[in-house]
Amino acid sequence: MTRILVVEDNPDLAYGLRNNLEIEGYDVDVVEDGTQGLARARVGGPDLIILDLMLPGMDGYRVLRALRDEGRRMPILILTARGEEADKVRGLRLGADDYVTKPFGVLELLARVEALLRRTAPPGDGAGAPEQFGAVEVIPASRTVLRDGRPVPLTPKEFDLLVALLRRCGAVATRMELLTEVWGYSAAVLSRTVDTHVAELRRKLEADPAAPQHILTVRKAGYRLEK
Amino acid sequence: MTRILVVEDNPDLAYGLRNNLEIEGYDVDVVEDGTQGLARARVGGPDLIILDLMLPGMDGYRVLRALRDEGRRMPILILTARGEEADKVRGLRLGADDYVTKPFGVLELLARVEALLRRTAPPGDGAGAPEQFGAVEVIPASRTVLRDGRPVPLTPKEFDLLVALLRRCGAVATRMELLTEVWGYSAAVLSRTVDTHVAELRRKLEADPAAPQHILTVRKAGYRLEK
DNA sequence: GGGGACCTGTCAGAGAACCGTCAGAGCGGC
């Protein structure tokens, strides 16, 4: 999950930020002064930092400069009441990626956070990080699947089907959902197609395809992947 | 040199931007409407775009969306009089990287441009460090490729294609991504072009072109380079 | 517990999709 570090000494504002960011699905960490902020940024490895400039102890500029001097490249968004152009220029020049002045709109801030993370995300694929179940590892970026660390050759359809199952991991995926997602059909074409491909996946990925441990049949409903 | 495309219909503002950006050492290209902006962005391959929203013809939102839909990833900074939060959110969500409202300070704008370019610039340095896979060494600085220490003559397209594959090393590069990055096409052009050039690369770089070890085909998806 | 209805597993082959290859045309530089 994407981790965001908020360095902000105003408790109300910090509370609001935490709430809104968590609603968006981020993992949020809040600290109240510059020294703590620097420490947390060093050990926590956040994916993004929202940094106030006016802080007790070490001020935001110094935190910013320290992090950049250490070669840390995570995006940093400055959030401050200092709206003078000179301040903005200074912050951006010191290595901040964005500069938002109080008072600000929460939606705008969230959109800016999203834009920064989008820009920082690996160029290859936003499709997803590698996932694992049993002895099987699925790497979306390279469309590779490893079993016991060794590559298993999957056909395109098999791979897409596996990813679709993985996305619903733990829940039932109906044949219709799978057809829609993997095949792009909208019709309720009932056929043995899905079953055939599931069987093939089992043959390639399960230790005992006849008694699958991960790719399970849910009678009358569909299939379910268990880790 | 870093190229910046300015899409702005107000002549005074466009003039001012060009001046200031050129003083900073950028190579500036100015067009006055959305249609031209889109065209210039496609063929010119600017490193950054400054985009007005209110434009004659095609508006800025549509230009932005069209570019992102084609998979183009250059940073885009929206510069507009529309300061409503909803506008900002919309622009950023559509794939803009920054949003500045008029009236704005030139110094701030320049600092934001610099911040965006800093974020986009490749980590090492401009040209990129030499990279290696198998018996092949790629030296971007001199556009040279060595195999077993001996130079291999690559045509310009072949070299660019190789670099594009190398940038995504280990991940799948779709034909569309490659067309966009190497050819600057608006994709949708389905042809054997990419395949032909990949075949040529294999012939020149693989020990056994019929059974490639590094430049791999990922069926239904694209190509992948493995070290 | 037995029988039947229904559901899923399995298989093999026909057809389609996809990619590698090649030859040639267009284009621009020397």
Place this chain on the structure above:
DNA sequence: GCCGCTCTGACGGTTCTCTGACAGGTCCCC
């Protein structure tokens, strides 16, 4: 004009996908 680079369309081989039939399993009702 010659030559090298680039792109395109056609062809063919290979791999993948889907289908239908049958077999086996499971569940429910009696």
